[in-house]
Amino acid sequence: MAETPGSSMPPTRRTVFAAAGGAGLAAVLTACGSDSDSGSKADAPSSGAAASDTPSQTPSDTAAPSASSASGGAGVAALGKTADIPVGGGKVFADQKVVVTQPTAGDFKGFSAVCTHQGCTVSDVSDGMINCHCHGSRFHVADGSVAHGPATSALPAKSVAVSGDTVSLA
Incomplete structure (x- = not known):
């Protein structure tokens, strides 16, 4: 049929x-x-x-x-300028998942920017605290320790280096 x-x-x-x-x-x-149809492929x-x-x-x-x-070095990722990191404060580099602080003049510290509570990226640094706006955790700029929960663990330290006026992730 x-x-x-x-x-x-x-x-x-x-x-x-x-x-x-x-x-x-x-x-x-x-x-x-x-x-050539699409860059997403x-x-x-x-x-x-x-x-x-x-x-x-x-x-x-x-x-x-x-x-x-x-x-000036292979394996060293530049983050920014020292002038961008205020004394007593810091700056979050979300793309690199790192926060750099300057607790006292010339003393630069690096910490993971991933909050130890539930893995959000910390949002900013102000008033001597690294702040996570997801749930309100706050960490001290000097050592990354918890100042206010719900986080119960400090932010892990990250190695940073200063060369001239550039702060780099080491």
Whole structure:
């Protein structure tokens, strides 16, 4: 029983499955098209690390290497200028997940910017405290110890180095 165009017979299961399979194949082939359609495909794990994928990932990676070379050492990631970190305060570098404080003039300390309560990134440093606005935890700028919970553990120390007027993650 062959179906002819314009006939009123319902399609067979074989016809329906063939059409669905063809549509699925078309969707897969479209998704595997050239990399010029979308920059987001370069970030997909299945993209296969082709040479054309590297440039799309480079912009987010280039800031740290160029900054670290300015600080004069391989393996040292520059964070910012010492002038940006006030005495008695500090600055959160959310991208690097580190907070740098200056409890007293010329004494720079580094701590993880991940709150020990539930893993939020601390939001700011003010009034001698590192503040996490997720649940209200506060930590001392001098040693990262808990000043106010709900956190019960201090912020882990991170190694920082000062070279000239640049603070770097060591």
